[in-house]
Amino acid sequence: SFSQDIDHILETQSALAVDLGGTNLRVAIVCMKGKILKKYTQPNPKTFEDRMQLILKMCFEAMWEAVRLNCRILGVGVSTGGRVNPQEGVVLHSTKLIQEWSTIDLRTPISDAMHLPVWVDNDGNCAALAEKKFGHGKGVENFVTIITGTGIGGGIIHHSELVHGSTFCAAELGHIMVSLEGPECSCGSRGCIEAYASGMALQREAKRLHDEDLLKVEGMDMKLSEPVTAAHLITAASLGNPKADAILNKACTALGVGIINILHIVNPSLVILSGVLASYYQNPVQHIVHGRALLSAQSIKVVTSDLEDPALLGAASMVLDYTTRRTY
Amino acid sequence: SFSQDIDHILETQSALAVDLGGTNLRVAIVCMKGKILKKYTQPNPKTFEDRMQLILKMCFEAMWEAVRLNCRILGVGVSTGGRVNPQEGVVLHSTKLIQEWSTIDLRTPISDAMHLPVWVDNDGNCAALAEKKFGHGKGVENFVTIITGTGIGGGIIHHSELVHGSTFCAAELGHIMVSLEGPECSCGSRGCIEAYASGMALQREAKRLHDEDLLKVEGMDMKLSEPVTAAHLITAASLGNPKADAILNKACTALGVGIINILHIVNPSLVILSGVLASYYQNPVQHIVHGRALLSAQSIKVVTSDLEDPALLGAASMVLDYTTRRTY
Numbered sequence: 001s002f003s004q005d006i007d008h009i010l011e012t013q014s015a016l017a018v019d020l021g022g023t024n025l026r027v028a029i030v031c032m033k034g035k036i037l038k039k040y041t042q043p044n045p046k047t048f049e050d051r052m053q054l055i056l057k058m059c060f061e062a063m064w065e066a067v068r069l070n071c072r073i074l075g076v077g078v079s080t081g082g083r084v085n086p087q088e089g090v091v092l093h094s095t096k097l098i099q100e101w102s103t104i105d106l107r108t109p110i111s112d113a114m115h116l117p118v119w120v121d122n123d124g125n126c127a128a129l130a131e132k133k134f135g136h137g138k139g140v141e142n143f144v145t146i147i148t149g150t151g152i153g154g155g156i157i158h159h160s161e162l163v164h165g166s167t168f169c170a171a172e173l174g175h176i177m178v179s180l181e182g183p184e185c186s187c188g189s190r191g192c193i194e195a196y197a198s199g200m201a202l203q204r205e206a207k208r209l210h211d212e213d214l215l216k217v218e219g220m221d222m223k224l225s226e227p228v229t230a231a232h233l234i235t236a237a238s239l240g241n242p243k244a245d246a247i248l249n250k251a252c253t254a255l256g257v258g259i260i261n262i263l264h265i266v267n268p269s270l271v272i273l274s275g276v277l278a279s280y281y282q283n284p285v286q287h288i289v290h291g292r293a294l295l296s297a298q299s300i301k302v303v304t305s306d307l308e309d310p311a312l313l314g315a316a317s318m319v320l321d322y323t324t325r326r327t328y
Numbered sequence: 329s330f331s332q333d334i335d336h337i338l339e340t341q342s343a344l345a346v347d348l349g350g351t352n353l354r355v356a357i358v359c360m361k362g363k364i365l366k367k368y369t370q371p372n373p374k375t376f377e378d379r380m381q382l383i384l385k386m387c388f389e390a391m392w393e394a395v396r397l398n399c400r401i402l403g404v405g406v407s408t409g410g411r412v413n414p415q416e417g418v419v420l421h422s423t424k425l426i427q428e429w430s431t432i433d434l435r436t437p438i439s440d441a442m443h444l445p446v447w448v449d450n451d452g453n454c455a456a457l458a459e460k461k462f463g464h465g466k467g468v469e470n471f472v473t474i475i476t477g478t479g480i481g482g483g484i485i486h487h488s489e490l491v492h493g494s495t496f497c498a499a500e501l502g503h504i505m506v507s508l509e510g511p512e513c514s515c516g517s518r519g520c521i522e523a524y525a526s527g528m529a530l531q532r533e534a535k536r537l538h539d540e541d542l543l544k545v546e547g548m549d550m551k552l553s554e555p556v557t558a559a560h561l562i563t564a565a566s567l568g569n570p571k572a573d574a575i576l577n578k579a580c581t582a583l584g585v586g587i588i589n590i591l592h593i594v595n596p597s598l599v600i601l602s603g604v605l606a607s608y609y610q611n612p613v614q615h616i617v618h619g620r621a622l623l624s625a626q627s628i629k630v631v632t633s634d635l636e637d638p639a640l641l642g643a644a645s646m647v648l649d650y651t652t653r654r655t656y
């Protein structure tokens with residue numbers, strides 16, 4: 001039938017999606033309906049050469065797999081930390097979360113190697129595109145997404161379009177500052193919400209407590225060999241560790257106040273949290289918004305993303321949306 | 329000649345502009361070219377009834393003067409503190425800077441009394457419209473203006489349009505928070521840039537120093553009867569008062585960090601400061617942006633408005649732009 005034909009096209013027309021994060025480098029095959037058909041994960045190499053080499057290697061591997069799966073790859077979408085000029089496909093500048101990653105033309109080498117069109121944008125912006133196409137942002141004219149991973153990224157949809165800004169520095173939501181001093185941030189400044197509430201910030205605090213032998217509490221299972229993570233901090237707090245609790249409270253307050261700043265600047269109707277810490281942050285953030293935002297902004301909804309992987313899906317959506325609009 | 333005819337029309341077609349601030353209520357006659365032909369100033373009354381009465385009284389007085397000046401008044405533009413629904417001409421909610429000023433329909437009573445179309449928007453938004461039509465924002469696609477008076481207001485122009493947001497709470501730039509605690513703000517929260525850097529905040533600190541006999545320094549002229557103001561704080565600092573200097577430094581840092589938050593959220597190409605403290609803040613703010621913003625945002629220009637009165641001119645511009653576009 002006709003609808004089966006359409007279904008078949010939607011399943012076979014696919015994108016290669018690449019996500020370059022502070023920790024991992026991932027490549028996936030994503031079909032038109034937003035299903036991740038195959039995903040490859042490697043630690044993100046520390047040097048430019050190793051990183052570029054691994055990107056191409058993983059893309060080729062995924063291409064072979066796409067052939068095997070009978071998927072037609074329409075292009076490559078790249079999500080990366082740092083500021084990106086999406087018109088040129090160039091990473092302009094990154095914080096030290098991704099080293100050797102400034103003034104990097106990603107489009108040319110990938111396009112030359114793969115013989116495919118390539119789109120590049122910031123990971124937070126990609127997450128916003130994913131929410132718009134596949135998630136809670138579907139049909140919402142003005143929304144913001146905040147993705148909490150190693151760092152904190154974000155994207156802003158205004159009048160149904162991404163806000164890139166005059167120097168492609170809009171929606172750098174991790175570097176909203178909520179303290180005149182405050183902890184040092186990967187960007188070189190202080191008091192950014194990334195320095196309070198990112199996975200990396202919580203891990204830093206967990207390690208600090210652990211080093212002072214103040215992390216582990218009664219009933220907490222933790223092997224000596226285990227690396228200390230944000231999850232340990234959350235467990236410790238839930239088991240009554242007051243120091244862990246205070247650190248997490250401050251992280252929630254910082255994130256909440258940062259989000260209020262977004263509400264008082266662009267006033268979206270919806271805030272979508274994603275990343276591993278999203279569901280942990282949702283309620284406290286909503287509570288802080290109720291307590292500290294201007295009355296007119298208190299009604300704004302804070303939700304947790306239900307997407308498996310917003311950055312990858314958003315990278316794919318650049319390909320899937322552009323190629324089906326037949327513009328490049 | 330034809331161009332003289334046009335000049336004549338531009339001079340006679342005018343707007344009544346009303347500005348409702350934390351301190352004063354002002355009404356002006358503004359011609360098409362942005363010249364303020366006549367301006368009336370009164371203290372803004374503390375109660376709703378007195379305020380509405382005075383607005384109408386001052387508008388009638390200005391109308392009489394317009395007849396005398398041979399100006400054709402096309403409508404009334406109102407700039408006010410607080411959140412405004414400009415589609416309805418309603419003040420939704422104000423901070424305690426303007427009391428008894430929530431859920432107020434301004435369009436209907438003014439329009440009924442004056443038999444003229446009425447436009448209403450937030451004072452910061454009006455200031456942005458003024459910069460766009462008459463000031464540094466002419467032809468600039470993405471800019472932000474911050475107006476420092478009794479409180480702090482702001483407006484954002486994105487793709488040459490005001491950003492109002494989903495609940496008319498966008499560009500509430502005075503309530504960007506740069507501290508998790510920090511001084512109490514008129515909005516009920518803490519750590520807002522208005523609570524650090526507004527005229528009211530500096531006056532509060534000046535008074536505090538004065539009460540502790542720590543304000544006046546050698547060479548400073550200050551009468552006993554004089555009310556203590558922000559200007560005294562600036563004078564004291566310039567004459568070497570270290571406490572006054574520290575307070576002003578913190579105000580500059582707070583404003584600078586608040587502006588960086590704007591840069592990291594909407595990334596305009598230009599920041600226009602207006603209000604009495606604008607020229608004082610320009611250099612320190614530019615310095616803080618250079619020191620603490622992400623590299624991609626450090627190049628953003630910070631300038632001081634050269635408009636006589638942005639809120640009034642912006643209120644007028646709503647009338648002058650809309651009526652000449654023949655839409656209401």
Ligand SMILES: [Ca+2]
Pocket residue numbers: 122123124125153154155170171172173
């Ligand atoms: Ca972003």
Ligand SMILES: [Ca+2]
Pocket residue numbers: 450451452453481482483498499500501
């Ligand atoms: Ca405003």
Ligand SMILES: [Zn+2]
Pocket residue numbers: 174175176185186187188189190192194195
């Ligand atoms: Zn930062």
Ligand SMILES: [Zn+2]
Pocket residue numbers: 502503513514515516517518520522523
């Ligand atoms: Zn406030």
